[in-house]
Amino acid sequence: MDVSLYDFDYDLMQVKKKISEMKTDGRNIELLLDFAEDCLAGWKVHKISKSRVITLLQRLSKLTGEIKKEWEWCEEKDTSVLSRLNCQMMAR
Numbered sequence: 001m002d003v004s005l006y007d008f009d010y011d012l013m014q015v016k017k018k019i020s021e022m023k024t025d026g027r028n029i030e031l032l033l034d035f036a037e038d039c040l041a042g043w044k045v046h047k048i049s050k051s052r053v054i055t056l057l058q059r060l061s062k063l064t065g066e067i068k069k070e071w072e073w074c075e076e077k078d079t080s081v082l083s084r085l086n087c088q089m090m091a092r
Helices: 008-020 026-041 050-067 076-091
Strands: none
Touching: 008 026, 008 050, 026 050, 050 076
16 A cells, blocks of 8 residues: 655646646747656657656746747757756755
8 A cells, every 4th residue: 555645646746737838939838848758758858757747847847937049949048048047046
């Protein structure tokens, strides 16, 4: 029997729902949701836990909102902005 204090299935569903409702390009939403599925399945990346996927999706969705650009069109100069924003989020 598996006992857990946290309902990661529910939390993951809520994060995916928020991402689906984001006011951003549809391609960014698709990329974020595909990334989540790849992480959970271990496809192209090592399989990681649901709690870690939730954390990554929350951070990536915030960064997506801040950068206001399609992820596919991000350039090297955008990485400095992303790095600064990520450091600010982690400091909170």
